[in-house]
Amino acid sequence: MGQNPPRLEMYQLIHADCFDWLRKCPPHSLQAVCTDPPYGVLEFSKPEVAKLRAGRGGVWRLPPTIGGSQRDPLPRFTVLTDAQRDDLRRFFHDWATLLRPALVPGAHVCIAGHPVLQPLVQIALSEAGFEIRTAIMRLYYSFRGGDRPKNAEKEFPDVCVTPKGAYEPWMLFRKPIEARTVAENLRRWKTGGLRRLSTDRPLPDSIPSGRTPDREEAISDHPCLKPQHFMRIIVRSLLPLGEGTVLDPFMGSGSTLAAAEAVGYPSIGVERDEHYYALAQRAIPQLATLYPRFRGEELELQADYRSGPELDKQQMDFALAEKYRKRKAKAV
Numbered sequence: 001m002g003q004n005p006p007r008l009e010m011y012q013l014i015h016a017d018c019f020d021w022l023r024k025c026p027p028h029s030l031q032a033v034c035t036d037p038p039y040g041v042l043e044f045s046k047p048e049v050a051k052l053r054a055g056r057g058g059v060w061r062l063p064p065t066i067g068g069s070q071r072d073p074l075p076r077f078t079v080l081t082d083a084q085r086d087d088l089r090r091f092f093h094d095w096a097t098l099l100r101p102a103l104v105p106g107a108h109v110c111i112a113g114h115p116v117l118q119p120l121v122q123i124a125l126s127e128a129g130f131e132i133r134t135a136i137m138r139l140y141y142s143f144r145g146g147d148r149p150k151n152a153e154k155e156f157p158d159v160c161v162t163p164k165g166a167y168e169p170w171m172l173f174r175k176p177i178e179a180r181t182v183a184e185n186l187r188r189w190k191t192g193g194l195r196r197l198s199t200d201r202p203l204p205d206s207i208p209s210g211r212t213p214d215r216e217e218a219i220s221d222h223p224c225l226k227p228q229h230f231m232r233i234i235v236r237s238l239l240p241l242g243e244g245t246v247l248d249p250f251m252g253s254g255s256t257l258a259a260a261e262a263v264g265y266p267s268i269g270v271e272r273d274e275h276y277y278a279l280a281q282r283a284i285p286q287l288a289t290l291y292p293r294f295r296g297e298e299l300e301l302q303a304d305y306r307s308g309p310e311l312d313k314q315q316m317d318f319a320l321a322e323k324y325r326k327r328k329a330k331a332v
């Protein structure tokens with residue numbers, strides 16, 4: 001009496017290489033993909049992950065501490081050679097070729113990117129038969145760019161080599177629709193468009209975000225954990241009628257699956273690394289239950305926080321953590 005029925009998870013976790021898994025995936029079984037893939041391709045290889053975990057060397061760069069606060073390791077994409085860039089393009093082409101049959105016509109694929117590598121991924125997916133459908137900018141203060149010329153900082157105090165990064169592109173692709181119109185495709189396959197935030201508000205192509213809040217990083221120490229606020233908005237938008245299954249083939253610790261769970265969508269996550277797979281098993285239920293009122297229908301971080309006496313403390317903590325981060329970033 002008075003007890004809630006046990007909660008049945010809507011997600012499925014698979015410990016495998018996604019290339020192998022996709023080869024066996026039934027055709028037309030998935031309606032959307034949202035993923036944050038490896039980029040140097042080599043940065044999540046066994047030797048590089050060992051170097052990351054040892055905190056020394058390799059493609060992973062440990063940025064200097066700022067104001068006593070430790071910053072997350074970042075992969076050093078500038079070290080990629082021409083041959084590695086070709087590998088990267090081939091990697092995404094092969095991956096997209098395997099993915100395509102598993103998707104229904106009109107399914108959207110959303111891929112986290114890096115401004116420098118974005119064209120390689122777009123060409124690869126286009127050559128594998130996907131349509132390029134713009135990109136959504138996650139707006140946040142990043143540690144990318146803005147530096148003066150190395151070892152000549154004093155000589156060129158007014159020069160920055162690249163602009164200071166304040167966005168992360170999430171590239172959108174679509175498997176071509178099969179019907180004559182989007183409306184017909186929506187009726188037949190439930191895909192082809194994107195879900196609006198609300199009837200009056202379309203999904204915009206830039207979303208104010210922030211760095212992943214500390215409380216989420218306390219749940220998962222994956223170096224590429226993405227924030228629930230942004231992930232819930234994106235994942236929700238990928239199923240235009242709110243029906244279907246979302247795949248994350250490079251799941252990491254599962255921020256996509258946690259977002260899908262919070263929004264109420266079935267999802268599948270594939271992860272190759274044993275450690276990250278086990279981390280996802282622990283992290284997804286915890287991440288999914290944060291900010292219980294936030295289901296990706298609002299852009300504002302403090303959507304619930306404005307709702308008066310029934311103020312949700314968790315949501316408020318989230319908003320305050322973001323404010324604090326922004327103040328800290330401004331001070332740098």
Ligand SMILES: C[S@@+](CC[C@H](N)C(=O)[O-])C[C@H]1O[C@@H](n2cnc3c(N)ncnc32)[C@H](O)[C@@H]1O
Pocket residue numbers: 016017018019036037038044222224225226249250251252253254255256270271272273276
């Ligand atoms: C950038 S991370 C994703 C992190 C995720 N955004 C999160 O919030 O935790 C990419 C993940 O893909 C995994 N991975 C790399 N190659 C893979 C493959 N072929 N199949 C499945 N997983 C792979 C890596 O181990 C890594 O955890």
